Amino acid sequence: MADSKAALEDSAKNVEEEVGRVVELAKELQDSASSFMSKSSSDEQTLRHSALSLDSSIRRLCSLLRSLLSHNLIDPKLADKLQEELERARCIMVDGDAASFLPGKTQGGFLRMFLGPINVRASRKDVQLKVKEEYNSYRDRTALLFLLFPSILLILRSWIWDGCLPAFPVQLYQAWLLFLYTGLALRENILRVNGSDIRSWWIYHHYCAMVMALVSLTWEIKGQPDCAQKQRGVQLFLQWAMMQGVAMLLQNRYQRQRLYTRIALGKAKRMDVVWGETAGVDGQLLLLCPILFILQGFEAYVGLLLLRTALNGVVSEWQVFFCGILFVTMAVVNFANTVQTLIVKSRFKAKMKRSKSKQDLRI
Template identity: 75%
Template sequence: ELHESGASLLWKISNEEQSLRQKAISLESSIRRVRSSINSLISKKLLDPEFARKLEEDLQRASSILTDGEAAAFLPAEAQGRFLRMFLGPINVKASRKEVQLKVKEEYNSYRDRTAFLFLLFPLTLLILKSWIWEGCLPAFPVQLYEAWLLFLYTGLAMRENILRANGSDIRPWWIYHHYCAMLMALVSLTWEIKRQPNCAQKQRGVELFLQWAMMQGVAMLLQNRYQRQRLYTRIALGKANRMDVVWGETSGVDGQLWVLCPILFAMQGFEAYVGLLLLKTAFVGVVTEWQVICCGILLVLMAVGNFINTIQTLMTKSRFKAKMKRSKSKPELD
């Protein structure tokens, strides 16, 4: 009797879930159709732009409620990338309950907080020990230990970010690809022989610059975690961001924060490219001829260029959004 009752309950729950799933999919499809119709009418100049803007705001609000509420669990899960399938297999990582999704996000934020301090302290400690104890020459084991930690760090970030995207977060693909490149660079660096005497300072110049760049990135991560997350919570409260959105890159900052963060980010990207070019130079002039040097140099330049382009695109998007908001505010004043 208990077995039959349990089976009946599961069958009933399954049917109800299927019904809710169909309703959620139908509503999502309706929102897309209405948005497409609005865009078509605007292009044909058959709809007042101001009225269209209000409709778009209502649609955006409805879409946010659908994708950010409990109904999001009944929407079709996005296809998982190869990275997750490679590590976890063909399993669905989308949480069925919103509180579980938010728990994943909070764990990701905690992971970033913990690793940001280590990102700053680890290379700083190595450089201090290099000057005070190791007589200006880094031993191989501590550097390789740091590179192994970087591999663990970037793998963990990429794993968490892929899971967040599967649960509705807005992380841009480039930041995940950036972590893929960083993972590859850390893996290659583990096979890189750290040479000492003679000419230790010249041979380890690239390693020293990389550690200095890592310290700069640690500072940038701390600033992002501290200031931008507060702004993101405000945007979520105003309905301008999804509850699953996270801080990434330089977005979500207000004007004052961007004035602080952008110079640091651009300086860090320029320094990253400089370190990459320096590694390539040392390989081509014959100072250090290992293939790992060339590979790490190319990856650093690639990441620097990608970060710079993505930062510019984000700033342009924010600029267009602010201009649009100013125009919408000025219209009622003129009326």
């Protein structure tokens, strides 16, 4: 007890000196941190200026090559080679740590509505890639659920519910779709801010799907009598959702390998993502394109059926008419985007074949 008291008395004598020393250390640390941050800020401004200057030079040279090519002032083969080199240089910039010094895309109103004025652009490349991997993982998980959820509903409809779906499980599925499409739209907007190549339409497509899921939650699911006729649109929608799940699984399985190859060749960025009609080899195109076109045609058919159901008075709620218009609109624009992408790919392949044939003739 006496020893403890003596130790406390010694501490009391030294405590003022130790507190003063800690305060001095805190001030020194603050001064060092301020000096470091000031130097880092100066270095960052220098790197940012260099990155912007180099990006401007790449854009200027690309424009110059296009102008020279249009006036036949440069050999087309040389122009293609130089354009490929410039694209490789840009990929090096965008895929490396220098990307954090380039101006990013502005955050849209959708992100501001959900997250407020928060900057979601990652300064480090490894963090950006983690965002992309999480997006891919989310798509993998939801693809399975997209296939299983409607399958279970249709099986239970035949085995337990005597061909007539109850309202609650269908509305539960619509609530899950609202959550799914909101999550996809948020992730895709964040990916775009961080340099991904996601097309605007696919994000707008998810906006439309969100609106449709929200409207469907207020749609009263009719039962008996004439349940089969009243729920024909719901049944076809569930069948379409199953097909969508199959297409998503095929895309996730086959397409990423092609993207990794394009990244290795310097023709794509590591933040880019894959889409259903962007297959890189003929075998994948032969498999996925028919599925996509059937899926889009079936989507339009479901929309037309909902419109007919509403106009004939079988189910006269405005939600049915609204969802029918959305289905038809999304099907038409999806089809147009798919055809446009395939035309671009066919032109690129024809260009590559012509270039290869010229090289063979010279040999």
